[in-house]
Amino acid sequence: MERSNAGLTSRNVLHTSKYHPHAFYNRVFAVTYTLAIFALLYHHAVALLHSPNAPSICLLIADFILAFMWSTTQSYRMRPMIRQVFPENLEKSLSRRDFPPMDIFICTADPYKEPPINVVNTALSVMAYDYPTEKMSVKKNIMERCPDVYLSSNYLQCSETEEIKVMYEIMKTRVEYQLKRGKVSDEYIFSEQERKIFDKWSNDFTPTNHPTLIQVLLESCKDKDVSGTCMPNLIYVSREKNSLFSHQYKAGALNALLRVSAIMTNAPLVLTLDCDMYSNDPTTPHRVLCYLSDASIKPELGYIQFPQRFHGLNKADIYGSEFLRLNVCNPMGMDGFAGPNYGGSGCFFQRRAFFGGPSTILFTTEIEELSPNHIADKPLASEAILQLAHHVADCSYENNTTWGTEIGLRYKSLSEDYYTGYRLQCDGWKSVLCHPDRPAFLGDIPITLIDSLNQNKRWSVGPLDVAISKYCPLTFGVSKIGFLMAYGYAYFAFLSSLSIPITIYAFLPQLALLARVSVFPKATDLWVCLYIFLFLGAYAQDCFDCITYGGTLRRWWSEQRVWLARGVSSYVFGLAEYISKHLNIGMQGFNVTSKVFDEEQKKRYDQGKFEFGVPSPMFVPIASASIINLVAFLDGSIHVLNGGSVDELFVQIFVAGFAVLNSLPVYEAMVLRRDKGRMPTKITVISTFVAAALYAASVCI
Ligand SMILES: O=c1ccn([C@@H]2O[C@H](COP(=O)(O)OP(=O)(O)O[C@H]3O[C@H](CO)[C@@H](O)[C@H](O)[C@H]3O)[C@@H](O)[C@H]2O)c(=O)[nH]1
Numbered sequence: 001m002e003r004s005n006a007g008l009t010s011r012n013v014l015h016t017s018k019y020h021p022h023a024f025y026n027r028v029f030a031v032t033y034t035l036a037i038f039a040l041l042y043h044h045a046v047a048l049l050h051s052p053n054a055p056s057i058c059l060l061i062a063d064f065i066l067a068f069m070w071s072t073t074q075s076y077r078m079r080p081m082i083r084q085v086f087p088e089n090l091e092k093s094l095s096r097r098d099f100p101p102m103d104i105f106i107c108t109a110d111p112y113k114e115p116p117i118n119v120v121n122t123a124l125s126v127m128a129y130d131y132p133t134e135k136m137s138v139k140k141n142i143m144e145r146c147p148d149v150y151l152s153s154n155y156l157q158c159s160e161t162e163e164i165k166v167m168y169e170i171m172k173t174r175v176e177y178q179l180k181r182g183k184v185s186d187e188y189i190f191s192e193q194e195r196k197i198f199d200k201w202s203n204d205f206t207p208t209n210h211p212t213l214i215q216v217l218l219e220s221c222k223d224k225d226v227s228g229t230c231m232p233n234l235i236y237v238s239r240e241k242n243s244l245f246s247h248q249y250k251a252g253a254l255n256a257l258l259r260v261s262a263i264m265t266n267a268p269l270v271l272t273l274d275c276d277m278y279s280n281d282p283t284t285p286h287r288v289l290c291y292l293s294d295a296s297i298k299p300e301l302g303y304i305q306f307p308q309r310f311h312g313l314n315k316a317d318i319y320g321s322e323f324l325r326l327n328v329c330n331p332m333g334m335d336g337f338a339g340p341n342y343g344g345s346g347c348f349f350q351r352r353a354f355f356g357g358p359s360t361i362l363f364t365t366e367i368e369e370l371s372p373n374h375i376a377d378k379p380l381a382s383e384a385i386l387q388l389a390h391h392v393a394d395c396s397y398e399n400n401t402t403w404g405t406e407i408g409l410r411y412k413s414l415s416e417d418y419y420t421g422y423r424l425q426c427d428g429w430k431s432v433l434c435h436p437d438r439p440a441f442l443g444d445i446p447i448t449l450i451d452s453l454n455q456n457k458r459w460s461v462g463p464l465d466v467a468i469s470k471y472c473p474l475t476f477g478v479s480k481i482g483f484l485m486a487y488g489y490a491y492f493a494f495l496s497s498l499s500i501p502i503t504i505y506a507f508l509p510q511l512a513l514l515a516r517v518s519v520f521p522k523a524t525d526l527w528v529c530l531y532i533f534l535f536l537g538a539y540a541q542d543c544f545d546c547i548t549y550g551g552t553l554r555r556w557w558s559e560q561r562v563w564l565a566r567g568v569s570s571y572v573f574g575l576a577e578y579i580s581k582h583l584n585i586g587m588q589g590f591n592v593t594s595k596v597f598d599e600e601q602k603k604r605y606d607q608g609k610f611e612f613g614v615p616s617p618m619f620v621p622i623a624s625a626s627i628i629n630l631v632a633f634l635d636g637s638i639h640v641l642n643g644g645s646v647d648e649l650f651v652q653i654f655v656a657g658f659a660v661l662n663s664l665p666v667y668e669a670m671v672l673r674r675d676k677g678r679m680p681t682k683i684t685v686i687s688t689f690v691a692a693a694l695y696a697a698s699v700c701i
């Protein structure tokens with residue numbers, strides 16, 4: 001079925017949508033796989049009734065959680081949607097003069113993890129959007145408008161571009177120099193006005209304690225570029241920080257930006273960007289307008305999400321950072337229903353969506369100027385406007401308001417993107433996924449294992465706060481957005497529960513193998529076919545999906561490997577962090593992912609080498625599991641080679657062998673490598689002790 005928007009002749013079509021042809025096969029497979037899961041649970045139940053024992057109970061729990069998590073992913077496969085937009089037709093139905101104003105928010109939190117020059121690049125890349133009045137004008141029709149990317153590309157060299165390059169290099173050196181010094185030195189302050197600005201960073205100014213700073217850097221129509229074209233408004237905002245207040249991390253930052261921008265410009269369209277996500281296509285807003293200029297869908301359309309895409313991935317994508325499933329497959333699946341989740345960056349919102357559902361009356365704001373209906377027509381740099389803007393960026397501003405609970409970005413979860421998208425959809429908003437071939441934005445990826453594991457830990461803890469609350473997708477969600485959408489959200493909500501089955505499968509069959517205890521059906525038993533089907537079925541479908549959506553076999557292998565590593569590490573630590581927070585013995589925060597690349601680390605990453613390097617406890621379960629699996633695999637194989645029965649232990653030897661195959665880079669890092677990214681000896685020693693202790697404990701039981 002192919003649909004296009006009503007009211008336009010085919011020549012003027014702005015967007016079309018059709019369901020993915022795989023949907024039918026996915027459904028047939030889902031039914032078959034469900035039957036197989038029931039058969040497995042039946043088999044477990046019979047075995048347990050026959051001879052109840054601890055390993056069988058553990059495996060039942062593991063399989064039950066895996067089955068539940070599998071079921072939550074099915075909604076993504078029932079009705080994936082493929083959309084296309086035709087920006088070339090846009091100006092036939094909407095004149096450039098009528099393009100809606102747009103506010104773009106770029107968050108940055110830590111200059112030492114997020115180099116300011118990269119933030120500058122991101123800002124410049126979107127300031128150069130092909131967009132009217134504030135537009136930077138289309139010079140030479142360049143697609144790469146991120147200066148750093150453009151200047152490192154094979155660009156057309158002429159006196160003008162060389163001049164720009166020199167200007168850029170000077171700016172870059174200056175910014176980096178000031179960062180090292182931690183202060184803007186006098187020789188770079190050229191006027192009394194600039195001095196006044198920089199004086200605001202007084203000596204008692206710290207990242208956690210400082211007043212609000214708002215600086216209008218460029219004002220549209222007052223500031224012009226060399227060709228006389230208006231520049232876009234460019235405003236620097238640093239909200240007040242005070243250690244006595246909870247700042248709600250990125251969600252708090254975005255809410256402050258929502259308010260400050262409401263006072264100054266109040267554009268109906270809002271784009272949120274992470275500081276590393278530069279624009280890779282100047283026509284992106286045109287794609288957005290293909291949806292928003294369609295009166296039949298606009299009233300309910302809360303946001304348009306572009307998949308997060310990344311640059312600098314190594315060939316095998318060893319840490320699975322491409323996240324095809326998270327950023328492309330799942331959102332396309334949800335797009336067949338109410339639409340994709342909000343991904344934190346590369347998302348265009350209707351400002352109105354932050355102020356209550358589309359069919360409810362607009363939620364009232366404390367100050368009239370914050371309402372999305374308010375028309376901001378005063379000069380932004382005027383005293384009155386600046387004063388009000390400072391006021392709404394105060395720490396205490398949100399006290400006794402519904403910011404973060406009913407309006408704006410929602411707090412409660414460290415995954416503010418996941419939770420906000422979910423709540424907006426529960427409010428009745430729809431969304432669409434815009435997935436052009438040329439990525440609209442490109443962001444940085446973590447290049448060390450610890451950064452990647454930490455990022456995944458955050459993504460497992462954040463949604464857990466939603467799972468265990470009155471907004472749980474399985475209850476609240478089902479009642480608001482229906483069973484299938486809610487199940488899609490439940491997958492993330494319960495992501496950390498995957499730690500239980502993965503950890504059980506990483507240790508239990510292997511310890512049992514060492515003790516010569518059989519925990520799976522015999523190789524000659526027909527039931528083993530069920531295990532083979534369930535394992536191969538899940539793996540084959542995953543691999544097939546991955547390749548369908550643009551992945552490679554090699555990357556898929558990395559993805560499944562890192563899934564196992566997250567299971568024993570990120571998700572376990574995530575659960576532990578969640579529990580300790582609720583017992584009031586620990587704190588969790590938004591650990592900003594580093595975007596600074598150490599040259600040597602980058603080189604190793606490019607060679608496809610895993611970067612351990614730091615002695616982090618998060619590596620201990622990974623290393624311990626690798627050791628136990630290797631020992632069990634060798635021990636089991638020797639047993640068979642010496643004439644022991646293979647029948648009873650075959651599945652366990654297979655599981656251990658599979659884990660060994662996945663652990664090859666870990667052994668290499670523990671034993672063979674000498675570079676700085678190797679596994680720290682301390683971790684190898686601790687992990688060996690842990691493995692031995694587990695073995696000893698299993699023998700005692
Ligand atoms: O207290 C904070 C922490 C982070 N950020 C900003 O949030 C963005 C994302 O942070 P990053 O460390 O890069 O996190 P990632 O794990 O890479 O981000 C993913 O996951 C986040 C939620 O966990 C989403 O907000 C992001 O959009 C999504 O890309 C960056 O621009 C940060 O500057 C803040 O503004 N305040």
Ligand SMILES: [Mn+2]
Nearest residue numbers: 274276444593
């Ligand atoms: Mn990031």
